[in-house]
Amino acid sequence: MKPEYEKYFRNNLPHIWCAGCGHGIVMSAWARAVNQLGLDKDQCVAISGIGCSSRITGYIDMHTMNTTHGRALTFATGVKMARPDLNVFVFSGDGDGTAIGGNHFIHACRRNIDMTVVLMNNNIYGMTGGQFSPMTPFGKKATTCPYGSIDRSFDMAELAKGAGATFVARSDIFHAKHLTDMIVAGFNHKGFSIIEAVSSCPISYGRRNGTPDPRDMMDNIKEMCVMKAAYDKLSDEEKANKIPIGILQQIDDAPEYTSEYEKLVERVQGGAK
């Protein structure tokens, strides 16, 4: 690990992730972003739910909380309303964020409270051994859909856009430098920022879906993830197996929740009834 961002980690590695897991790449992309932003660790908070992805908070040297499954955004909302001066990062998985945490997800998007969320999407429940998540593609196999999934899947970015998120971006572990850029841009956005980080789980997903080798999974991600500008120019047919990466929605004039609250306090204390 590069010493300039080693300082953002506790010296308690090794981590729990399997060899070839994509989550470590997300973690270093995030650390590069924090280093670029030059943040004071003592003024930063990192909160996660439950899952392999959510274990990230155990390694980060900030005020960290590895909360309950799906609820990271609720704890983070509490932290931000208690201490709006602190910088809040949230880490989640596709299962954590869009299944059990789906209700909190859409309401956090709607509320627009200033925090930066990195949702590590490996299309599977990695931690519990490979059950399908709401982001497992139709037809793919998991331990609880051994004959192929008949569930339609979520596009997290579209979900976030629909729920009114003011910063929605996507990147992936192949384009790790781009992922760092997205996290930096998300952090600099005043409001709720959500960045989908397309990750990989060779153990619980790849093995059942013809890509047990992490390198093959990486090749697939490289093939699949296309910069938004290029993606927009593709024909519908060409788009079929691609997903756009980059900033997918940014709304700069939406009221941010903690600022609105401060205005409310001023208004009420100013004597208005």
Added chain:
Amino acid sequence: MANVRLVQGNEACALGALKAGAYNFFGYPITPSTEIAEHMAEMMPKCGARFVQMEDEIASIGAVIGAAATGRKAFTATSGPGFSLMQEAIGFAAIDEVPCVVVDVQRMGPCTGLPTLSAQGDIQQARFGSHGDHAIIALAPSSVMETYYMTIQCFNLAEKYRTPVILLLDEEIGHLRERFDVDPDEEVEIINRKQPTCAPEDYLPYENTEDDVPAMAYWGKGYRYHMTGLTHNQKGYYSSVLPEVDAFNRRLTRKIEGHIDEFWESEDFFVDDCDYLFIAYGSVARTAQEAMEELRAEGIKVGLLRPKTIWPINEAKIKKACEGKKAVIVPELNLGQYAREIERVIGKPVEKVTRVDSELVLVEECVDKVKEVLK
């Protein structure tokens, strides 16, 4: 006299929370607790404190714990259905030792039950609602004034013992309007969590201290540490090392139950001078007290022990109080949830007066019960 007015139990709770220094409220509307949220929504911005209506009770308790972890005083208010939804996170607050307060204004259950009517059906849920072993503190007031002071006490106990504390109102007390004579500027004791005195690199957020309660550093002051719902070592990192896990789990219970004499409270009437002893709490204690007075006027020696601290139960105190009595009578608005606990403690059956039809226990039901066992 200037301060005397009619106040509702739920409003007294809201006023008490502000007096205790509550900075954050997160909640979701539910009868019969909603007035607490409404009062907080109105009052908190005026004091520069923060009210947020969340998307559900799971979010509410999560946000409460998040806010409380940073160092603020935070609470939520709910009723049975919402209290059930909060249980997993209450376990998080217990295992990570986060001081916070959950107000449960009990209504008739199970499930949606009878939302506007009174019950005391969450007594066991308050103790055992969350999975795993941990102790909890729960208080139950019997009047509007007491609701005010007990709410303050809940925050103090939460801070002192680093634990979630449950305030168990029943609908009857939550919606009761009665004389409220409190000077808002009165000095009350306010307890804040113990701060570390060591250097940040030596800080153990889950230290096995002599008093069983580790210091909890405010955030942003150099003491960075990890909180996890996983069983953890003194540093806060996941641990499955047998002696560590054992010591940790035992401390979680010992820090409360082992220190019960420091905080356990009851109100006693003729406990040492009676043949028949009522044990009653919340709104029902008022009924029991009336029954006691009526019976004593007839020359029957009746007493009342009203636990203000419902959990943990003070085994020594209850045992001693029940010793040599001709009968112990436990009236409550459930089918014997606390009676079962008293029976466990004293090792013999008690007389129950129960109601689960949403009506209150009547004075004459308590009187009749004593006369029945007297024969």
